[in-house]
Amino acid sequence: MIELKNISKLYKTKNGEITAVQDVNLTIQPGEIFGIIGYSGAGKSSLIRLLNGLEKPTTGTVVVNGQEISSISGNKLRNARQKISMIFQHFNLLWSRTVEDNIAFPLEIAGVSKEERSKRVKELIDLVGLTGREKSYPSQLSGGQKQRVGIARALANKPEVLLCDEATSALDPETTDQILDLLLDINKRLGLTIVLITHEMHVIRKICNRVAVMEAGHVVEQGEVLNVFQNPQAQITKNFVMQVSGSKESKDSIKQMLVNYPTGKIVKLSFIGTTSGQPVIAQLIKEFNVDVNIVHGNISQTANGPYGTLIVQVDGERKNVEKALKHLDTLEIQTEVIDHA
Amino acid sequence: MLNQLFPNVNWEKMWEATYETLYMTTISTIATFVLGLAIGILLFLTSPNQLWANKVANFITGAFVNVFRSIPFIILIILLIPFTKLLLGTIRGTNAALPALIIGAAPFYARMVLIALREIDKGVIEAAKSMGAKTSTIIWKVLIPESFPALLSGITVTAVALVGYTAMAGTIGAGGLGNLAFIDGFQRSRDDVTLMATIIILVIVFIFQFIGDFITSKTDKR
Numbered sequence: 001m002i003e004l005k006n007i008s009k010l011y012k013t014k015n016g017e018i019t020a021v022q023d024v025n026l027t028i029q030p031g032e033i034f035g036i037i038g039y040s041g042a043g044k045s046s047l048i049r050l051l052n053g054l055e056k057p058t059t060g061t062v063v064v065n066g067q068e069i070s071s072i073s074g075n076k077l078r079n080a081r082q083k084i085s086m087i088f089q090h091f092n093l094l095w096s097r098t099v100e101d102n103i104a105f106p107l108e109i110a111g112v113s114k115e116e117r118s119k120r121v122k123e124l125i126d127l128v129g130l131t132g133r134e135k136s137y138p139s140q141l142s143g144g145q146k147q148r149v150g151i152a153r154a155l156a157n158k159p160e161v162l163l164c165d166e167a168t169s170a171l172d173p174e175t176t177d178q179i180l181d182l183l184l185d186i187n188k189r190l191g192l193t194i195v196l197i198t199h200e201m202h203v204i205r206k207i208c209n210r211v212a213v214m215e216a217g218h219v220v221e222q223g224e225v226l227n228v229f230q231n232p233q234a235q236i237t238k239n240f241v242m243q244v245s246g247s248k249e250s251k252d253s254i255k256q257m258l259v260n261y262p263t264g265k266i267v268k269l270s271f272i273g274t275t276s277g278q279p280v281i282a283q284l285i286k287e288f289n290v291d292v293n294i295v296h297g298n299i300s301q302t303a304n305g306p307y308g309t310l311i312v313q314v315d316g317e318r319k320n321v322e323k324a325l326k327h328l329d330t331l332e333i334q335t336e337v338i339d340h341a
Numbered sequence: 342m343l344n345q346l347f348p349n350v351n352w353e354k355m356w357e358a359t360y361e362t363l364y365m366t367t368i369s370t371i372a373t374f375v376l377g378l379a380i381g382i383l384l385f386l387t388s389p390n391q392l393w394a395n396k397v398a399n400f401i402t403g404a405f406v407n408v409f410r411s412i413p414f415i416i417l418i419i420l421l422i423p424f425t426k427l428l429l430g431t432i433r434g435t436n437a438a439l440p441a442l443i444i445g446a447a448p449f450y451a452r453m454v455l456i457a458l459r460e461i462d463k464g465v466i467e468a469a470k471s472m473g474a475k476t477s478t479i480i481w482k483v484l485i486p487e488s489f490p491a492l493l494s495g496i497t498v499t500a501v502a503l504v505g506y507t508a509m510a511g512t513i514g515a516g517g518l519g520n521l522a523f524i525d526g527f528q529r530s531r532d533d534v535t536l537m538a539t540i541i542i543l544v545i546v547f548i549f550q551f552i553g554d555f556i557t558s559k560t561d562k563r
């Protein structure tokens with residue numbers, strides 16, 4: 001659906017050239033939710049703006065929906081943009097228009113008749129859950145409601161691709177979750193491809209199928225969200241994963257644990273998918289006659305199933321502990337002995 | 342009663358002068374709105390990073406605006422005499438004042454248009470672009486509606502200034518209340534005529550200001 005080949009983007013400024021994006025290759029499948037995560041200035045916005053031709057790449061090609069966005073212009077580009085919608089961090093609604101007129105705006109651009117417009121606007125208002133607020137002005141809406149208008153507006157012309165540039169960064173955690181649920185719902189119902197930029201791993205975890213991690217213009221890591229969570233390679237990815245797995249605090253609790261329980265082994269269990277449902281701990285205690293203390297636990301729901309980490313202290317007779325650890329290896333669980341006590 | 346307070350006022354003449362002032366102000370305000378808006382939009386679109394970013398066009402438009410904005414109005418009238426003569430065949434009467442009024446006020450208003458357009462959130466223009474909007478759509482459906490309250494309060498200020506300009510134009514024979522106050526009031530030392538003309542001008546200004554403020558607040562949905 002989307003293919004970026006050897007993309008670089010340079011900005012010429014008074015203080016010389018700035019490389020915002022460098023040597024990026026990405027392929028995004030139809031119907032998937034693809035996340036791009038990185039810190040401020042990593043080049044995420046620059047990258048996503050190449051996808052609808054708001055910026056042209058300095059080198060490389062961008063193909064979206066079978067069209068080479070990086071080389072078309074004028075009417076052709078404008079028509080292509082009607083099928084590649086975008087939502088924004090600050091919503092970018094027209095304050096002079098009501099909710100319904102904001103949503104009708106892209107339809108006016110596409111030359112849709114008045115009757116068709118009002119019919120479509122009604123559908124969209126229902127879809128994003130804004131019934132009753134049709135005649136409100138953006139200034140009368142909360143942030144979450146504004147973003148719903150933004151989403152409805154983006155969906156008006158039945159796009160194939162939805163680009164989200166930090167669409168939830170201006171919202172509180174509760175509202176963020178609601179908007180993400182809406183995006184997930186839209187993705188399932190309409191089957192449209194979503195590319196989403198964020199600096200919050202929480203967002204990636206909640207709705208993305210695949211993720212690319214950006215640092216200083218480069219994509220340093222990409223893959224299935226679950227895999228990246230379980231086995232982050234680059235340091236920056238590890239930092240992002242820490243945002244949601246809370247392993248930072250657990251380091252402290254491990255230290256405390258080592259002080260409190262100078263025996264046994266501290267083991268980190270990471271499990272994905274259905275294995276998180278298994279009664280692992282109870283099994284260890286019953287079958288291997290060991291003590292299991294939970295140091296830290298965390299389960300996160302991702303778009304592709306649950307993902308969790310559990311840090312435990314396994315104590316008892318040495319023989320039994322070793323057996324227990326061997327047993328863990330046979331399960332579909334990643335185990336890592338963190339520290340020998 | 343009124344005749345006792347203003348013994349020298351010829352009411353028929355006063356109303357005629359009022360009508361002339363209103364005529365000159367209204368026509369020139371409308372023309373200034375259109376012309377100033379066009380120049381202001383051009384100035385905005387040709388500025389760096391905008392849709393028609395163009396250094397040369399921006400410089401020329403900007404220079405034109407600055408030059409005409411800087412010329413004192415009374416001098417502008419004199420400078421424009423040959424032009425007015427060519428255009429209308431005369432330099433007397435209310436219509437003859439219009440070219441100077443419009444050329445004097447439009448650059449002034451264009452500046453205010455530019456300021457109003459700069460206040461528009463860049464993101465909104467970008468959103469329209471991302472939807473596939475043409476530049477003309479962006480002008481009519483984003484730039485003008487989004488800055489409308491500011492455009493209106495700008496034209497109110499300009500209209501009030503134009504009432505003043507018409508009075509100045511009056512002194513060189515354009516008619517209107519300024520002319521009446523100057524010839525009937527000042528030159529014949531009839532202070533009551535000057536006073537009455539002043540009162541009417543003030544009333545006109547207040548009415549303009551009131552209407553402008555009212556519509557501005559009605560259209561402002563921010």
Ligand SMILES: Nc1ncnc2c1ncn2[C@@H]1O[C@H](COP(=O)(O)OP(=O)(O)OP(=O)(O)O)[C@@H](O)[C@H]1O
Pocket residue numbers: 011012013018019020038039040041042043044045046047199
């Ligand atoms: N129009 C521009 N002109 C010059 N430099 C730019 C321009 N846009 C972005 N940059 C530079 O490119 C780099 C990447 O910026 P970009 O906005 O893509 O980052 P980002 O990852 O989206 O950051 P954020 O999370 O803060 O939005 C930055 O160094 C920025 O200063």
Ligand SMILES: [Mg+2]
Pocket residue numbers: 044045046166
């Ligand atoms: Mg950004």
